[in-house]
Amino acid sequence: MTGFFPVCFTLIFGTLAFHNVRTMNYRTVPLVRRELDKQLTTMVLTQDIVTFFTVLPFSIMNVLSLNTSLTNDPTLATKVRFATSISVFFYYSYFASPFFVYIFASERFRRQLIYVLFRIHLERWQRAVKPANQIELQMAKSSIEHE
Secondary structure (H helix, E strand, O other): OOOHHHHHHHHHHHHHHHHHHHHHOOOOOOHHHHHHHHHHHHHHHHHHHHHHHHHHHHHHHHHHHOOHHHHOOHHHHHHHHHHHHHHHHHHHHHHHHHHHHHHHHOHHHHHHHHHHHHHHHHHHHHHHOOOHHHHHHHHHHHHHHHO
């Protein structure tokens, strides 16, 4: 159950998003809005594909690991455990995938990320760091004033 519900839900909503884009040409919508809708639909469909390939192997391996006849043969049991380990890796990568999907699929998201990382945080970090000689000058002035 853990792996089949996300795959089913994303496939349903991916199909709905695809249908939305195909019928969008018949509506009178501003061009900017249409482009943003296409970009969002691309992100959703890409996320669907990533979900399918990262969650489904984990679900299949969970079902296979419940089969006790596979664990009787030691070499087959080792192969199943190895495949389960790989599928767990893909399953955990599913949780990091939306960030990378949005970066690759959306130009607007990339621009916003670059703006936040470099314009806001880098400039804030550079303002917080003061050159060492200014601090020494202030300390020297304050020690002279107290004498």
